[in-house]
Amino acid sequence: MDEFRLRVFVTAARTLSFSKCAAALNITQPAVSRHIGELEARFGVPLFSRGSSGVGLTKAGRLLLQHAEGLLSAYQKMDYDMDLLAQAGQGRLAIGASTTIAMYLLPEILASFMERSDGIEVSMLSGNSENVEQWLRDGTVDIGFVENASRRPWLHYERLMADELVLVAGTHGRYASLESVTPQELRTLPLVLREKGSGTREILENVLRGCGIGPEDLNVVIELSSTEAIKAFVRSSDTLAVVSVIALRRELADGALRIVDIDGVDMPREFATVVRPGEFSGLNERFHHFVVREASLR
Numbered sequence: 001m002d003e004f005r006l007r008v009f010v011t012a013a014r015t016l017s018f019s020k021c022a023a024a025l026n027i028t029q030p031a032v033s034r035h036i037g038e039l040e041a042r043f044g045v046p047l048f049s050r051g052s053s054g055v056g057l058t059k060a061g062r063l064l065l066q067h068a069e070g071l072l073s074a075y076q077k078m079d080y081d082m083d084l085l086a087q088a089g090q091g092r093l094a095i096g097a098s099t100t101i102a103m104y105l106l107p108e109i110l111a112s113f114m115e116r117s118d119g120i121e122v123s124m125l126s127g128n129s130e131n132v133e134q135w136l137r138d139g140t141v142d143i144g145f146v147e148n149a150s151r152r153p154w155l156h157y158e159r160l161m162a163d164e165l166v167l168v169a170g171t172h173g174r175y176a177s178l179e180s181v182t183p184q185e186l187r188t189l190p191l192v193l194r195e196k197g198s199g200t201r202e203i204l205e206n207v208l209r210g211c212g213i214g215p216e217d218l219n220v221v222i223e224l225s226s227t228e229a230i231k232a233f234v235r236s237s238d239t240l241a242v243v244s245v246i247a248l249r250r251e252l253a254d255g256a257l258r259i260v261d262i263d264g265v266d267m268p269r270e271f272a273t274v275v276r277p278g279e280f281s282g283l284n285e286r287f288h289h290f291v292v293r294e295a296s297l298r
Contacts, residue, residue, distance in 0.1 A: 003075050006068045008035040009047070013065045016055050039064075077293075091283050095124040096141035098148075098199055100163075100227055101271055102126035104246045106145065109294045113287065120283070128225070129199040136276055143284045144274040145291075147199030147244070149206060156280055158273045158288060161295050164245050165203055165267035167260045168231075174238035180261035183211040190221045192230050192241040200227075203269050204242050211265065231257065242267070 012021040012032060022029040040047050047061035057065065097106055102124060114122055125132075125141060129148035135141045136155060151157055167186075169175035181189065186208075194201045205215050221239055224230050227247045234241045235256055251257040273280075273288045280288070 003072070005035045005039060006072055008032055009039055010065065010068050010072060012036060012048070012055075013057055013061060013068075016057070018055065091120045093120055093122045093143065093283055093287060094141040095122065095287075096132040096135040096144040097124060097126055098129045098132055098146050099126050099225070100147055100200065100244045100247055101145045103227065104244070104249075105271070105295060106291070109291055112294060113290050128195065128197045129202070130197040133274065136274060142275070142279070143287060145271060146274055147269060147271050148202045149199070149269060150202065154277070155274050156277045158275075158280060160271040160273050160288070160292060163269050163271055165200060165242050165269060166245055166248070167240055167242050167262055168234060168248065168251075168257045169240045169260050170235045170237070171255055171258050172235075175240060175260070176258070178260050180263055182263045183208065183213060183265055186262060187213060187217050188219060190219050190239045192233050192237075192239050193218075193220050193223050194227070194230070195223045195225045198225070199269070200242065200244065203267055207265060207267050 008021065008025060008027075008031075011024050012018055015021055015024070018029050018032045018036075022032045025032075036047060043060065043064070045060040046058050047064060049056045049058055095106075095110075103126070106124065110122065110124065114120070125135060127135070129146040132141070132144040132146050133152055133155060136144050137152075145160065146157075147163065167181070169178055175189075193204070208214070208218075221237075222233065224233065227243055230241045230243060231247070231251060233239065235251075240260065248257060248259075252259070273291070275284050
């Protein structure tokens with residue numbers, strides 16, 4: 001089926017206006033009507049209801065919209081993958097990634113990228129967000145992925161995806177039945193935290209400062225530099241920890257850990273791609289967009 005005709009239909013279905021559809025696609029309104037009419041003739045059913053109150057989708061139109069959106073998404077993926085292969089050639093991509101991103105986001109995406117990018121040599125270093133930024137400054141890596149909120153003026157950042165930090169407890173210890181805590185109660189609880197310099201630690205401290213709680217007010221039992229080590233420690237002790245939701249899929253599914261609400265407190269954050277100024281182009285830019293697309297499908 002003609003891709004552009006589907007795009008006309010989807011745009012008209014989303015806007016419920018043939019004139020807005022024409023403007024969005026830079027074609028005439030009669031051309032929109034012609035494309036819609038040809039689709040209706042092909043399927044033998046009306047796709048839009050037309051009346052004094054405006055244009056609406058029929059039952060057939062709503063069904064076609066579901067299929068058309070899926071087809072357009074498949075077309076887009078096909079074009080992207082073919083372009084990636086066509087542009088592959090030779091090259092080297094040195095990646096630096098914060099530990100959460102390196103462990104829970106990038107491995108499967110990297111495998112998919114390398115499968116589509118013959119001739120490109122890929123390597124990855126993992127550390128906290130400050131490490132990644134320093135590796136970029138030193139020229140050790142070409143592109144970085146970080147989770148901290150701060151931004152260095154000598155680097156260029158692009159939004160990658162949203163994330164959230166949550167408080168977790170083990171399901172077999174002292175805090176197994178704890179549903180929620182206030183920010184002030186959090187001060188008294190035994191916590192396992194990431195090391196200073198990690199994006200997770202920075203976000204947590206910034207949020208708590210907004211509640212009038214300083215880092216020195218917390219009851220930190222131990223600092224660990226690995227999210228896996230933190231989760232294992234919490235499962236085996238009467239402690240709590242703040243970790244990324246992206247790192248909890250397995251533990252939440254098997255019931256090893258549970259989320260404890262902090263009353264009135266949310267800890268959203270963004271993962272970001274970071275490069276040296278002027279270097280968000282070529283292979284760096286292609287890999288960034290590949291990660292964004294693949295992450296949205298997971």
